[in-house]
Amino acid sequence: MIKHLFKLIWNKKKQNFLLITEILVSFMVIFAVFILVVNYYQHYKQPMGFEYDHVWVVNYQSDVKIKDKDSLDVYYKTILSNIKAMPQVQEVSFASSNVPFSANTHMNNVDYKKVHVNRVNYYTAGDAYDKVLNMKVTEGRWFGKQDDAATVKPVIINRTLRQQLFGNGKALGEKVGGNDSKRIIVGVVEDVKAKGDYQEAGLAMYERIDTSSNDGRGRILVKVNANADAAFESRLYKLMASNSNNSGIEIEHLTDKRKTINNTTLIPMIILLVVACFLIINVALGLFGVLWYNINKRKGEIGLRRAIGASGDSVSWQLVTESMILATLALFIGIFFAVQFPLLNVFDLPASVYLTAILLSVMFIYLLVLICSLYPGKQASAILPAIALHEE
Structure with a gap:
């Protein structure tokens, strides 16, 4: 069955190439987001090492x-x-x-x-x-x-x-x-x-x-x-x-300075999250569109499978599996590039940050593809063989 699915994917390689590329780009962006998230989280877990409550900073200029x-x-x-x-x-x-x-x-x-x-x-x-x-x-x-x-x-x-x-x-x-x-x-x-x-x-x-x-x-x-x-x-x-001799006096509270520097630190991650959200929406819409197109164009194939005894669940499972295989092909390429980051020590971060980010990114992409393919797969399973073959 898996061999048959690969054959179907290969026969539509031009159409599937664009989808694989889209998933690959999404993986790399999500990977970058998770690098920041994991890195920030690991730092956040570490103790501050000092107490900043009730500590003020007096800034002055002395002449x-x-x-x-x-x-x-x-x-x-x-x-x-x-x-x-x-x-x-x-x-x-x-x-x-x-x-x-x-x-x-x-x-x-x-x-x-x-x-x-x-x-x-x-x-x-x-x-x-x-x-x-x-x-x-x-x-x-x-x-x-x-x-x-x-x-x-x-x-x-x-x-x-x-x-x-x-x-x-x-x-x-x-x-x-x-x-x-x-x-x-x-x-x-x-x-x-x-x-x-x-x-x-x-x-x-x-x-x-x-x-x-x-x-x-x-x-x-x-x-x-x-x-x-x-x-x-x-x-x-x-x-x-x-x-x-003192001028330009300003009094600041470390609690306020902490909030300011934390907000500044989070800006790159917020920007990446916004970009990632737009990309995820595009991937989701692309998956829905491709799967809907497949259903409408393959009604004869689906009707024939149903006519010779295939159940609705098996038809649905086929479409979902095809999507997961496409995601796997994209992830193989994405992981190849992602593992270069810890090997080359690109951002001078611990290897655990990259490996955790890769794992979370793979899980996220699989979950996204699964969610996007479930509903179209369910719709395909509801196609009646007589109607599909009659239209053909």
């Missing part, structure tokens, strides 16, 4: 004319002390512009012996940065006063970067290079998804902020109590504005 390093250190520490003294504030820390959920990114490479790692996110953080965000230190410690006299710049790395640089080996006390300088690792923290729920944590290195310099500053992270309201936000704004 300090102080030249003496000790005086500058006192000046910046006084700002932190004044904010920390407010009753609604739990913790406060300076930070670089690439705070969590911001669009700013600072990237460079890290070298350790013969290991070279690219695309490492560099963060400049204060001594209370980990407490503000409630980050988890898994090895060593966070920055502290003991680093004031350090001759080698102390840094903290995240778990993923630790794995790439050292594997299961020792990380604390090791010196790594980057930007033509040496740094010593004093701690390891859990991965932090700083770019939202749907992006991976990536590789991260944290450097201690130098309060005796104007470099790497412009943001202050403030962890507030649950009862901090608009009135307190106004007082915080006035406190920052009272310093004549």
Whole structure:
């Protein structure tokens, strides 16, 4: 029976070629959509690695004319002390512009012996940065006063970067290079998804902020109590504005920044979903049209089969099976191209993302073809042999 169906499909190869091409294009678009969906879902399942509730970001522009390093250190520490003294504030820390959920990114490479790692996110953080965000230190410690006299710049790395640089080996006390300088690792923290729920944590290195310099500053992270309201936000704004050297002050909430960056991240997937929906509708209409055309053109064949004893279910099953075979032929070609993505590591994603996307795409196409062929198949099974043969 299957051999007979292949023969029927081959005899209508020109007509079926267009349908196979349409299913193939649909598979590739659906495959791209599922790559994004699976990738985002896998990232979404991972823990955030920090707490963003009740954390505010104070953006400011500083034009300090102080030249003496000790005086500058006192000046910046006084700002932190004044904010920390407010009753609604739990913790406060300076930070670089690439705070969590911001669009700013600072990237460079890290070298350790013969290991070279690219695309490492560099963060400049204060001594209370980990407490503000409630980050988890898994090895060593966070920055502290003991680093004031350090001759080698102390840094903290995240778990993923630790794995790439050292594997299961020792990380604390090791010196790594980057930007033509040496740094010593004093701690390891859990991965932090700083770019939202749907992006991976990536590789991260944290450097201690130098309060005796104007470099790497412009943001202050403030962890507030649950009862901090608009009135307190106004007082915080006035406190920052009272310093004549600060201007361009803006206060943001990490909860709002999280929503914004999540919406931005989802835009490519939404666009692909819209394109995929139009394509799916076209494929569905094409399948319906082809099957209806087949029924009307093959009434004599269907009537003859019914006349010699074929049941309505067998006629229906034949049309459905033909559609599934066409889908299978298209999927064989589509899978051949799809498996090249993990083999060539096209988007630098885990192989599990591609394989899961292939499986979901195949299931989706089969389900779509099955749904589109069931009703025309049912209509074909209702054709009476006497009427069909009479029309012929």
